[in-house]
Amino acid sequence: MELDKAYNHETVEDRIYKMWMDSGYFNPDKLPEADKREPFTISLPPPNVTGVLHMGHAFEDTIQDTVIRYQRMKGKRALWVPGTDHAAIATQAKFEKEHYKKQGKSRHDYSRQDFFEMIQEFALANQKGILSQLHKLGLSLDWSRLAFTLDKDRELAVRTAFKQMYEAGLIYRAHRVVNWDVKGQTTVSDDEIEYEETKTKLYTFRYSQDFPIPISTTRPETKVGDTAVAVHPEDSRYQKFIGREFDLEFCNVPLHIKVIADKEVDPAFGTGALGVTPAHSMIDYEIALRHNLPLKPVINEFGKMTVGGALLEGKKTAEARLAVAGWLKNNNLLEKEEDTTQNLSRAQRTGGVIEPLPKLQWFINVNSKFEIRNSKLKSIKDGEKITLKDVMKRVVQNGQIKIMPERFEKIYFHWIDNLRDWCISRQIIYGHQIPVWYKNAGEATGNRQQEIYCDTNPPKGEGWQQDTDTLDTWFSSGLWTFSTLGWPPSAKASEGKLNDLQIYHPTSVMMPGYEILFFWVARMILMSGFLLGDIPFRQVYLHGIVRDKQGRKFSKSLNNGIDPLEMTGKYGTDALRFALVFGAAPGNDVIFDEQKVKGMKHFGNKLWNISRFVLTNLENSKFEIRNSKLEAKGITDADKDILAKLGAAITNVTKNLDNFQLHEAAQEIYQFVWREFADVYLEASKEQMKDKVLAENTKKLLLHILINSIKLLHPFMPFITEELWQKLHEAKLLSKDSILMVSDWPKEHK
RNA sequence: GGGCAAUUAGCUCAAUGGUAGAGCGACUCGUUUACACCGAGUAGGCCGUAGGUCCGAUUCCUACAUUGCCCACCA
Numbered sequence: 001m002e003l004d005k006a007y008n009h010e011t012v013e014d015r016i017y018k019m020w021m022d023s024g025y026f027n028p029d030k031l032p033e034a035d036k037r038e039p040f041t042i043s044l045p046p047p048n049v050t051g052v053l054h055m056g057h058a059f060e061d062t063i064q065d066t067v068i069r070y071q072r073m074k075g076k077r078a079l080w081v082p083g084t085d086h087a088a089i090a091t092q093a094k095f096e097k098e099h100y101k102k103q104g105k106s107r108h109d110y111s112r113q114d115f116f117e118m119i120q121e122f123a124l125a126n127q128k129g130i131l132s133q134l135h136k137l138g139l140s141l142d143w144s145r146l147a148f149t150l151d152k153d154r155e156l157a158v159r160t161a162f163k164q165m166y167e168a169g170l171i172y173r174a175h176r177v178v179n180w181d182v183k184g185q186t187t188v189s190d191d192e193i194e195y196e197e198t199k200t201k202l203y204t205f206r207y208s209q210d211f212p213i214p215i216s217t218t219r220p221e222t223k224v225g226d227t228a229v230a231v232h233p234e235d236s237r238y239q240k241f242i243g244r245e246f247d248l249e250f251c252n253v254p255l256h257i258k259v260i261a262d263k264e265v266d267p268a269f270g271t272g273a274l275g276v277t278p279a280h281s282m283i284d285y286e287i288a289l290r291h292n293l294p295l296k297p298v299i300n301e302f303g304k305m306t307v308g309g310a311l312l313e314g315k316k317t318a319e320a321r322l323a324v325a326g327w328l329k330n331n332n333l334l335e336k337e338e339d340t341t342q343n344l345s346r347a348q349r350t351g352g353v354i355e356p357l358p359k360l361q362w363f364i365n366v367n368s369k370f371e372i373r374n375s376k377l378k379s380i381k382d383g384e385k386i387t388l389k390d391v392m393k394r395v396v397q398n399g400q401i402k403i404m405p406e407r408f409e410k411i412y413f414h415w416i417d418n419l420r421d422w423c424i425s426r427q428i429i430y431g432h433q434i435p436v437w438y439k440n441a442g443e444a445t446g447n448r449q450q451e452i453y454c455d456t457n458p459p460k461g462e463g464w465q466q467d468t469d470t471l472d473t474w475f476s477s478g479l480w481t482f483s484t485l486g487w488p489p490s491a492k493a494s495e496g497k498l499n500d501l502q503i504y505h506p507t508s509v510m511m512p513g514y515e516i517l518f519f520w521v522a523r524m525i526l527m528s529g530f531l532l533g534d535i536p537f538r539q540v541y542l543h544g545i546v547r548d549k550q551g552r553k554f555s556k557s558l559n560n561g562i563d564p565l566e567m568t569g570k571y572g573t574d575a576l577r578f579a580l581v582f583g584a585a586p587g588n589d590v591i592f593d594e595q596k597v598k599g600m601k602h603f604g605n606k607l608w609n610i611s612r613f614v615l616t617n618l619e620n621s622k623f624e625i626r627n628s629k630l631e632a633k634g635i636t637d638a639d640k641d642i643l644a645k646l647g648a649a650i651t652n653v654t655k656n657l658d659n660f661q662l663h664e665a666a667q668e669i670y671q672f673v674w675r676e677f678a679d680v681y682l683e684a685s686k687e688q689m690k691d692k693v694l695a696e697n698t699k700k701l702l703l704h705i706l707i708n709s710i711k712l713l714h715p716f717m718p719f720i721t722e723e724l725w726q727k728l729h730e731a732k733l734l735s736k737d738s739i740l741m742v743s744d745w746p747k748e749h750k
Numbered sequence: 751g752g753g754c755a756a757u758u759a760g761c762u763c764a765a766u767g768g769u770a771g772a773g774c775g776a777c778u779c780g781u782u783u784a785c786a787c788c789g790a791g792u793a794g795g796c797c798g799u800a801g802g803u804c805c806g807a808u809u810c811c812u813a814c815a816u817u818g819c820c821c822a823c824c825a
Contacts, residue, residue, distance in 0.1 A: 276825090415820090418821070
């Protein structure tokens, strides 16, 4: 049998992937003696259904596939669950844009139901695209368990979760100041906000000539909504005014201002007095809560003023700001106008300005205690009363969940300490509709009591209307590790037999990018802690971001994206995979370099030619495998040396893979194959095979080293190694393990 | 304002309490049947700066500088 002179990935990859698929072994339940194997589970961070595979996915998925392939070879019941995310806002926005282009119609031209179904259809049609791209990367995902965050099973999970949290009092509905995305016309959570430094003016002025205290602000237009002026309790300048109340007119709007003392106020900033606008500032809202101040909304959902008559009403905030400044000048109230910088809040998804507004929304309470049930959490007893914050904190503190690199644990704790209640309702259509129904919904109808019903199914009877809001996409994502494994278990679950949830959960390791530590990792811990009394995963491996040669993130606006499939087409999937893993330490960003991919293609070819050499020599001499034991006589120093080096390579690759140090494992195997096996031993073997006494051992060793190299390399470069494995079988140099993917991991030498 | 990290060869990055490594690139030589997607070799680093601990520091500690990131939002 002859191998081609060079490895040609194009003729190999699809054929090998099909062979793996046909084997059924991506589903760990199909592995020989599956019941006796120890489970090892990874949940794939689900890519956006409508997204396109980018280098970040390729990196993230390669790391996971490497780990899962390694564990499978180690004999584990290795499950890697695939899925896609409905990415509520992102998907709806994308659909609306495309639909408007094509049809000229917007969401207002359709009923809610129709509009939802159109987006769902769009999403599922797009899903095929991303799934086929995942296949191309050679990922050993169990496609029989494919899930979607917005399908029937996940809907049941979401509704069940909502109901349980609602009944425990952890989900509540309240009128609160929330982050309103003016462009997206929806609320967003604190974590979905980005800050952009902008130049602006700091105005110092008085509301009116009679008002004794000047205040400073960058947003004078909001001051028509002020209900107090706050000063520091120990500020001697303002002592005499504390507690006094003033009625005055500001920009033709009557104001009732109370002077209050609050320690949050910095006496050194501006005039040391802060105009409190409870309805349009998070900070002011909190001050208002402490002092029982009234809320006075003056800006609406479209970012326009709702008071102020001809001067302000109907104007956008930016316009209104200038109008107020002009009014202040005209009335001789402006004392100072200075340049300053300010962090402007924008919605991460839409880029729209965030306007804090008081709205009736749903929240998850992270600070009130609930009784934990069926606790499997270390150091948290069954029935103990604990807050969600504490659950999230404790499981990491006590080491039940390990986050690596470890430095992210500090970042995680810090985030929890600053965490406020999570606003989970969104004013968009695409997503999980809130499973709450109202009767007599008109709140303004006075004496008729509103009825509320929360369950997984609609209530019976007439007159019930479901809440029109949908849930934050991270709510369903938070359930991902267990909603994909049969949670909630059906009542009819077969008795005596373990279900997926019992076998595969908690999952073994979660491997997302560090940028979604808060969004996702923390939310999974929260959800799993409350709903299962358990952790969602034992280990979190946070990987870095893939960047371009200038160190910039890949982004659409920069148009610097590199299609991973273009790279795999050019150099082969194995080459891309190895290049991504090579030198990528946990948590560190990776600079993508095409030259590196090319280099790794060369490495693959090196292995190919080593195999070609071994195959030709062993076949031509009618070599037979009787046993792998070496003859006692005629063992050379070169033989001993390569065996020792192989032993070290096995030990180090194994150790590093166990510790998720993939970059080191990759480096180790690269060095061994090229520098030790090819450069040294293979050259020595040429001479040794000319000697009749030495030839037998040499050939045995060549084969032994080759087989082990192929195995060690398989998790990283699955295609070429599997192809070579098949060639060894064809040449009758192997007698067992017809598929490398499920063969045994090399044993460490003693 | 608070915190985290990085600083090592021309570039991208590892490792490490005891003479510094890889990939890519550069240079020289070499086409003898595994591979030119190659081989043999060479050059290239006071391991950011200054202190400290230690027999010994690139590694541990402190300060500083520069860069990047996260959080807070001084209104």
